Amino acid sequence: MVIRPLGRDEHLEFVHSRSDGGSGLSFLQCPSWGAVKSGWRCESLGWFRGSELVGAGLVLYRSLPRIGRSLAYLPEGPMIDWFGERTGIALEDWLKPLVGALRQRGAFSVKLGPKVVARTWSAATVKQAMADRAYRRLGDVPADRIDERADELSHRLRSLGWRRTQQGGDGFSDFQPRYLFRLPLTGRDQQQVSAGFSQQWRRNIRLAERAGVRVERVDEAGLPEFHRLYAETAVRDRFTPRPLEYFQRMFDAINAEDPERIRLYVARRGDQPLAAATMVRVGSYAWYSYGASANEGREHRPSNALQWRMIEDCLADGMNVYDLRGISDTLDPAHHLHGLLRFKVGLGGEAVEYLGEWDYPINPLLHRAFQLYLARR
CATH class of the missing domain: 3.40.630.30 (Gcn5-related N-acetyltransferase (GNAT))
Structure with a gap:
């Protein structure tokens, strides 16, 4: 598979093709959300298997001052076949080209949020x-209900070098709630x-x-x-x-x-x-x-x-x-x-x-510095 930029209409058409109310859908992955988030650059990326568009993601980039490197964030995304049940594509074949593409774009860390119910x-x-305390x-x-596939997906993400974002004391993740x-x-x-x-x-x-x-x-x-x-x-x-x-x-x-x-x-x-x-x-x-x-x-x-x-x-x-x-x-x-x-x-x-949000530190030093910054806000 290869990743390349998507035009707005192409991205929106893919969202519509998946908008049957499934849990993997999020308005935060629509092209319009990039225009909402001032202070972030945005880009739509698509996964192609041959000529077939099989996955899409809205990426938000937040640059570090004076360094020229960015956090690449896919809120409640990307929209991919996380379990490989529809496409037969393995998890690493989705995420390896994503990390490679974002590394080339100057990302020091990648954050994503699989819309997968655990x-x-x-x-x-x-x-x-609440009553019995x-x-x-x-x-x-x-x-x-427990989806055992979600637990397997967590283990697989860790084996590929991804780290689950630590929750705050009130049960919220640092960007989107779990x-x-x-x-x-x-x-x-x-x-x-x-x-x-x-x-x-x-x-x-x-x-x-x-x-x-x-x-x-x-x-x-x-x-x-x-x-x-x-x-x-x-x-x-x-x-x-x-x-x-x-x-x-x-x-x-x-x-x-x-x-x-x-x-x-x-x-x-x-x-x-x-x-x-x-x-x-x-x-x-x-x-x-x-x-x-x-x-x-x-x-x-x-x-x-x-x-x-x-x-x-x-x-x-x-x-x-x-x-x-x-x-x-x-x-x-x-x-x-x-x-x-x-x-x-x-x-x-x-x-x-x-499943929560997950980080892939491309540059561990900058990733750690950014985590310390978030903790002190």
Whole structure:
């Protein structure tokens, strides 16, 4: 196999050919994501077996000042046949040419994130673990489903010189989270989905309705309003907010690729915005990407109403999965991220652990220096 650069249309066509809602799909591997990430250079690369395009990846490059070498990062990618079941291609035949191509482009290290599910826990299992407090972390809870192929893939990656990125203390990887929560939708209607919600979730949806909370889809002109709520949320939940320009760039780039790919929803009571969220869709897979809520009016449960409207739209449009993105793996009720886990588990879906992010240090010294820099940020 050989690797060569892909044009935007060629890359996008490959993404569409794989956009059936499978777990290997990610909007972070669409060409538009490169335009979102200012401060990074981007390039689309394709794996060719003869004339056949069999894999693709969006590579983001982050240069080290004054050195001229870069970190090469493939967020939640690349889109390749990780187990070789569809193509018969061995793992080393995917990764060796990738490392060679990125070495030639001046990369000191390669980071990638296989979109491969290793373990799955039902919402019922997570709730039980949260209630009995026998476990401190989700990763310690016996999983309902384990994919042994993922464990074999981990061993194979290590044998090829790749190293799994160390997680932070709250269970998140350094770039993308390893643990996520998702709601399967295939073959289900509104009644079946809502029946899986916790009693508290259903009660909160009715409470929001009685309080007069309404949810509407708005265009990018609503981004300043969203960002005001997002800034309030950042202070309350103790994270550093992205600037308004980031979201404006996101909508411009993703809408240019597909006008139905990214959406913005706002929940209001009267004229007062109480909550807002963005959703990204590729094929039959949808992601809740950013959420925000006001400090006032939370007793009217606008966030529950907002999520329910987004799920209703996913069902109406035939989505297979609604992905609520990252969760912490902590089961400590005193942890500041525990409420996020409780909120998402109430939807009755499933928690999943992906294989995590992996590094290949082309230049071990520069790789180590970069890891120290990240640890001190």
